[in-house]
Amino acid sequence: MLSDTSLREIQHELSKYPADRRQSALMAALRIAQDEHGWLSEPLIEYVAGVIRVPPVRAYEVASFYSMYELKPVGRNKICVCTNISCMLRGSDEVVEHLNKRLGIGLGETTADGKVTLKEVECLAACAGAPMMQVNRDYFENLTPQSIDEILDSLS
């Protein structure tokens, strides 16, 4: 279910912890699995649980607790807009509105071509650059409609 590279990465994570504390590598292992598949399906969570040797429900608890684990399929790109207080005061409502208009989707939805998923998230600790959003692995701060258009155009 996972490539050799991913399994090797998980083994590397496991090697960081004592042999009787394998559960410590669970979060990293779920991240590695998500990186490979884009999201964590239930069979994939069960598979990762098997690799870490924890009960499947334990892995599912962790996967469902953190919002960065995706339990449903997402688009090729993931846009996470912060709508917490600092960003809101600095105009995150307009950012969301612009994104909705440009992409034709609401928060929590994916474009029909599977290119972009739009997520609303809590504070990402970049208040100094509010309003902000995270696109895949990168932060984009001090957003304006123009800069958002540029970012969207650059997505593949």
Next chain:
Amino acid sequence: MATIEVDGKTLEVEAGEMLIKATDKAGIYIPRFCYHDKLSVAANCRMCLVEVEKAPKPLPACATPIMDGMKVFTKSKLAREAQKGTMEFLLINHPLDCPVCDQGGECPLQDQALGYGKDESRFLERKRVVASHDIGPLVATEMTRCIHCTRCVRYGEEVAGIMEMGAPGRGEYTQIGTFLNQSVDSEVSGNMIDLCPVGALTSKPYRFAARSWELQSHASISPHDCVGTNINVQTLRDQVERVLPIENTEVNDCWIADRDRYSYEAVNSDQRLTVPMIRDGNPENDGGWREVNWESALKYAAAGLLTVIESSSGNHVGGLASASSTLEEFHLFQKLLQAMGSSNIDHRLQQLDFRDDSTASRFPISQLPIADFSNLDAGLLIGSNIRKEQPLLSLRLREATLKNQAQINVIGVMDYEMNFDLAQNIVSNPASLVNEIALLAVEVSKLKENDVPEQIALLASPNEQYNDTQHLAAISNIANQLCSKEQTMVTLGAIAQQHKDASVIRFIAQWICDITDARMVILPPANSVAGWVANCTPGEAGKNTVDMLAAKLKAYVLLGCEPELDHIDGQSAMNAMLAADFVLQISAFKSSNVMKYADVILPMAAFTEAAGTYVNCEGRVQKSSVAAPPKEESRPAWKILRVLGNFMEFSGFDQITLDDVTSEVSFENLSSPKGKTQENSDTTIHYHHTRGLQRISDTPMYRAEATLRNAKALQKTADNPPPAAGLNAKMMEKYGFSDSDLTLVVTTNGEGNTVLPIRLDNRVPNDCVYISAGHLETAPLGADTSVSLEKA
């Protein structure tokens, strides 16, 4: 020790212990939901907040360690406000549907809401609603009521050893449940119901059956295993409605197995026998059977048996008793058979090898008190699926592995899934089991510098199959543990006791125990120890169960058993019964098979309807009580046996009360020192495997006796799979089978055959096939140990 003050009262308590433990001991009440004495501390319900001097805010008593000089206030304004605040939040999402909730009346949330809640909710918003899923036939769910105390989650993870429930999601979105809404399959799952402090997890068979305050409690003993679990049988208007545990730290702690909890369903089932029946051969009646009154039935039974005795002799009568009979039943049963002039008396329906009857210690009694299972340092399980055979002992072994890092090892024939970690797990096969144990004895003798008896050395001749060093290293590792650790045991499980060479296994195991000071533990089915105490075993010239069936006696008396299912060799049992001139069955349940061969069927009271004495594997004598009157015409078996004695005009059957019967039994041999295995034991190997596949067989936990077979909900659980021929993946490939193909199973002696579906079962070793006993479908295979499979 530390001195603390709680509500102005000075207490001497253990320093470092959690505050709530100390207050509980001192009888000071602190409200709580998530805290439970047997579980880890979660401190997530916040109900036990108390005021501690110098602490800036209230602290949870369950997670506050005691320090010397601590001043605690459990009822101060600060504490009360905190407790009331917590209660208000807990009730925000609770549906408050107490009138339709089974937990109503015995609900900690309901009780504490009375003490700490407001009379009106300030929460006007919409409540959270959680969908419930079917998690199996035993536990009903109503998850909207859940307050996320996580007791069920911790119980599964910590006590039961199988984490089936979890708490996925976060905050408002947390929902307790199973992964992918799978069923909860643990054999001790029912304890979650007792742990749940609200009505989220309730008993499915008990659903809407009664309100807790209407029920009457009866302290009793569970008859299903050799633990002697203390149970509370609760009745409503003389009908058993449910069974709960009674805490006994020396026996079952506060847990019971699902088998103890749900077997009562059989008592109320429509499969109960309620009227005496005789078969007088009148073709106008249904199969020649008709219902009669007790007097006619007993007369008919007495006459039938006396005819056999007069025409031949008493030795042509055989008596087979169920292992779950009570001590008094065993006693009167053997007394009746003796009076008939027969010494063919036995209760060991799950045994094939009786060679050591005269030499070995006669008692299958555990040398290790049950409570000490939790204190072991090392142990060896031989041929035991202890988790399903004796679920509560398995919980104790788990406790020992967690608490003492106990090294528990297995030498067995199937890779059974245990609920604790194993140090060594040797999956052998039935033909090599004796060899493995003999090898262990040799390793032990090397470490103890003690010569191993030649008989054992001969059995340990290295088998080429086991020449690999890894295997020998595992065996020598087990030997090392048994020799070096303090508290150790060697346990013989059901598979070891059913083995064709069980006496040889007992002999070697006893030798190992003698040399290493390990405690010898034999875990017999149900109330077997009482069977031994009451001498319900063959006399000098008597026949054991196997010989009784092989001899095709003229008459049989069956107490509580259906030999075609309860005896390990179902085929011989059925043949012997069909060939007999006269069969008397005393049973609580109807059986269409018994109707084929019996001549008289007498309805006996179920285990909840008759008092009796149970002796558990450590020799503890406990009495059960009557929870409800016998159903309709049925009567306690001891009374039936006594009156039958009267009808046959035997003397010594004048007991009036149960105590009169009990007092006739000598408990002397319970306290007397146990005999040691003698050197000159017969150690010939009877198990020979030459061709075909070795058949591995055990009796699934809910097929072991008529009561369990008639318990509806238990029959629907994962522990009761339909009969099949189990092969591992490699064998499936070798023989070209795929899952659920039909196969014709033929015993190599050609005597028995049956058609079964193939099931992939990777617990089965190579060149073996797993076919369970306790099913009519597998009974035709008898006790034969080698079979061949053909595509059907």
